[in-house]
Amino acid sequence: MKILIADDSRVMRQIVIRTLRQAGHGGHEIVEAENGREALELVHTEAPDLVLSDWNMPEMNGIDCLAALRAAGSTVAFGFVTSEGSDEMRQRADAAGAAFLIAKPFTPEAFDDALRSVL
Template sequence: MKILVVDDSRVMRQIVIRTLRQAGWDDVDVVEAVDGADALVKIAQESPDLVLSDWNMPEMTGIDCLRELRAHGSAVPFGFVTSEGSPEMRETAAEAGALFLIAKPFTADTFRDQLGAVLA
């Protein structure tokens, strides 16, 4: 099992990875990417089982990354972990093919609820 964590903040990547461990996924391989463009490269190289991505990032946003993936036929499971979760953003994310949107701040319970079905 391999998860790609995408965020321009190194601190937030660490927090997401720590929360994954706390939620019980302490044996998954984690790969990191610093923005959407980097994520596209890492997805091609690493074939992750799940992508957890921030929304607002320099170079390429998370939603642009997801749209690029789907436009090229990739069906990699993709979820957002982002600092806002308005109804409009949730709708946009779902329309683009995201499985879920976790709004920060989050807890290990939030991760278990949202990721459980995907990583079962």
């Protein structure tokens, strides 16, 4: 399985990768993007099975990336890993077609629960 991690913070991308391993989801091929625009391009060139995206990023945010993917007909599984965990954000993510939203700070258990629905 190939997982695309989109976050403008390199450190946060590494934390997400580490948490995936801790949740028992290590061993997957990982592709990284620094913003939503790069993630959008990588979905087309790398064909990941899952996108884990931050919400707030420069150039293109996560929700706009998801909307662009869905508008282009992409059905790639997409989940948010973000500090934006309000009910409103969760509703927006769900309405846009996200499979889940994991709010920071997160645990390996939260990752495992969310990923079980898409793996």
